């Protein structure tokens with residue numbers, strides 16, 4: 070029996086980066102959380118503590134801030150690709166990189182050039198993986214809290230000795246959507262670029278589709294809604310190979326008001342925060358190109 074080093078990566082997690090761009094008096098801010106991880110020939114540091122091949126996580130952090138100064142950050146996908154390719158092309162021992170970016174939404178306060186409000190906790194995300202010459206881009210959205218007050222049923226499930234849940238043909242359906250979608254590489258599996266995609270337009274279109282489908286789909290289960298949301302994206306967006314969704318069922322229980330001599334016709338609910346059903350799944354094209362390392366170590370999937 071021998072003990073060997075398994076897969077590993079290392080980097081600086083959750084660098085908080087805020088940029089201000091000035092166009093005269095009008096300021097624009099960007100607010101990102103950037104995590105970098107490097108992979109490669111890193112056995113020495115693990116086995117003997119020889120750090121000759123270890124680009125310090127502190128250096129990785131500094132690179133994030135220096136890059137933000139040297140060129141406009143642009144779309145988070147482009148920024149992540151630039152960072153990942155930089156590490157892989159400048160460090161001989163580093164053969165792969167993973168860059169995660171979450172973008173926090175700020176809205177301008179009406180009528181003011183330099184004041185902003187964080188109106189939602191929602192984040193636009195990307196997870197870029199570089200492996201040698203290849204790049205995968207998995208973008209997404211997190212913490213999109215949605216609720217429909219009708220158009221949701223849940224019945225027909227098995228009843229065993231522990232089942233107490235009542236069947237319902239009208240309930241509140243609420244969830245906090247985490248979605249990630251894997252982009253096809255335009256030239257197929259051998260293509261080293263994903264640079265032909267309009268990331269901002271794609272993000273806006275996909276987000277709109279996810280919300281519109283949640284709203285319009287009459288739901289017999291959150292699982293059915295999840296599949297419909299992924300299917301809608303794949304039907305409309307040829308640039309996407311696969312969609313993965315994680316959707317907690319934020320239960321709303323009708324309160325029993327009978328002790329007070331009152332009826333409750335689906336009007337008064339207790340919004341429970343835990344436990345919650347956790348519904349997760351992937352929807353993909355059956356001819357999707359191989360995912361390679363696109364999802365490897367990604368949180369939640």
Ligand SMILES: O=c1[nH]c(=O)c2[nH]c(=O)[nH]c2[nH]1
Nearest residue numbers: 223234289290291292318346
């Ligand atoms: O949409 C639902 N899916 C389930 O799997 C489930 N389980 C449960 O208790 N309620 C629900 N609702």
